Amino acid sequence: MNDSTDKQYDIVIAGGGMIGASLALALSPLGLRIAVVEAVARGEAQQPSFDDRSTALSRSTQRMFEAMGLWDDVISAATPIRRIHVSDRGRFGFSHIDAAEQGVEALGYVVINRVLGEVLQSALAKSEAVDVMCPARVVDLDVGGDFAVAGIETDAGRHEKLCGELLVAADGANSALRPMMGICARKSDYGQHAVIGNLLPEKPLENCAYERFTDQGPLALLPVADDRAAFVWTVSSHDADRVLGLDDETFLTELQEAFGYRVGRFSRVGKRSAYSLSLSKALRLTAERGVLVGNSAHGLHPVAAQGFNLGMRDVAALCDCIADARSSNPTADLGDPDLLGRYAQWRRNDQGKLVRLTDGIVRLFGSSSPPLRAARNIGMLGFDIIPGVRSLFARHMMGLAGRLPRLSRGVPLK
Template sequence: MRTDEYDIVIAGGGMIGISLALALAPLGQRIAVVEAIERSAPLQPSFDDRSTALSRSSQRTFEALGLWPAIRAASTAIRHIHVSDRGRFGFSHIDAAEQNVEALGYVVINRVLGTVLNDALLAADNVDVICPARISRVQTTERSVTVSADSNDDVRQLQCRLLVAADGANSGVREMLGIGAQHVDYGQHAVIGNLQPGQPHNNIAYERFTNDGPIAILPTADDRVTFVWTLQPERADNVLSLSDEEFTEQLQQAFGFRLGRFSKMGKRARYPLSLSKANSLVVGRGVLVGNAAHGLHPVAAQGFNLGLRDVASLADCIADALADGAGDPGDATVLERYAEWRRADQKKLVHFTDGLVRLFGSRRRSLRLLRDVGMLGFDLVPGVRRLFARHTMGLAGELPRLSRGVPLK
């Protein structure tokens, strides 16, 4: 059996895996991306009609990769964020002008973002895309990693110096590397879709906490909005069985009339929500990025942005090693630096999103009072809003070059 040699093999060709390949491509490494599901397949979850909220640091990363003009043309700016708790007196808001930025973030449909990323990938002559193919075996030695990529009745052997698991929260490659993970099932499902508000969205993103769960409403193109409605599984079953008109009325009652009366409901879908956290980011010549390292609740819309900072940090570490003449992207010192760099950011976001779910999901009177006080204090205590905004924009802490908008080469 023939063995193809690469410097880096990336398991997973979703948005994070492709972004990593594009970040590393200018460094002259020979890269393979192995993806199990074809880009155009209905089951491809990375490029569906869901929307992603891109943080400021994600915007800067795509600027550094030369992709931002194409993404920006299909994106909608978030200039205000409004947070409220249904039936309670506290609310909070963040304003882009107050933070001296053009936008707090941008909303883009995954399908559109995926098209931009895939077009750029096709133009990268040092990146091979092996798809559809699934990694079925991983063998590691001190100097290399060999993987078996199964495609229909064909099996290819790929040898590399670094294997990156970017294949999602249920990462098979993570398991093959021997890295365990902690999983928390929230017992919730996200019901997603898009609709027409009765009033212009004015580039405001809403996070509305209800007894059923949070409702996020994000501004999108053509003055429509997308929604993520978190519900108990039985409640999700119930609302998905309703007609468009009945579903719209239920969502309207839960959210209120800040955007006028809802209409023109688009296609609806659902997916289960959980928290996952890998026990380690690195083992041997294997490393984890994105949801393979950490899968978050969508309550704060931070999952993709956290994964893209993984990408930027790993690319930074590899670029520095190559510039120093080490020439080995899988060297232990490179991967240890990456793991140390990412630990604090990942831990912070995991605790933050999990804490929000538990705080606003509780019906205990003491916690409801704490929520009211917290949201009032958020607006009244000097400096709190600015610090929170910097974290949500992905600008807190030591940022890698790509997250600052600086190309690696």
């Protein structure tokens, strides 16, 4: 199996999207040999991770990019969120979270995935620690003895074997690696699509992010560059094709009706795309010489803008476990079950909480049952008036709750 023609690495990462690329860069100061296998070429329009979506980065993700020396590049293309305004269509009440009240400069930052992708991929291209195989996909896996051996196939049809002490699946919610590792996932379809794009509101958002719950599902407006707003509009899957096919004027009229006139009239809508929404959760996070990170471990509804941020905390925790193992023993086996077990135990709570929270919000605000409608209005009221509730919630949303790994605290690994 461990043939001399095989390429040898300490860690092989399958998937070089938002999470896989970040993990490789986070690990690179540790003196490890790392391979990233990514299926879709840089700059391709169909790159599924670095696409036209905008992502709200939490404060803990910001700190990670700072510790990794990438924040100056990210912030040059990011827009700060200083307020979050939450409302329920057809009700008068609303809630808000304010950066100043939480004692922070910003609650988070909005960045376009494609731009974040350029930052990460440029850094990977310069990294001496990381070899990127792209476009190539992992097609099989053989684990035993001291290595996991990933079989990869390039677009040109060439086959190679990559050996690593540890194989990381960062290949997204429909992970091909997860079943190869013998890990099952529970999945449920929300019957919703997120329609995304950007538009020009009459009044600038002034660093405020809006979340509005409607009968169809949540609708978010995020501040982005040039006074434009990125929207994430959740619609029923039955209606997604119709909504995508609307002419610009009719689309804006329907979106405006769902959102209201809080930021004036909408105009100049850009290109739109739709994403099918489902919840997925892997039943285990580790296998022999293998771990899951990011969406391969948990795919969330985007309602609370937490999927990537949660995945970045997976990255930070895995980096801590690996850095600790190698600092006490420079030849420590990175596929050691104890090391992988520490990672899994650390991540269980945070992942479980976010899965329950996002799923709970979608179900609570998606219900037309009168008792649940009453409960959510009381909830929003309580959120605003009960001391401490808002701060507690804000700390979770900023990714600052619980025991944080070094990178999530902004502390470099080396």
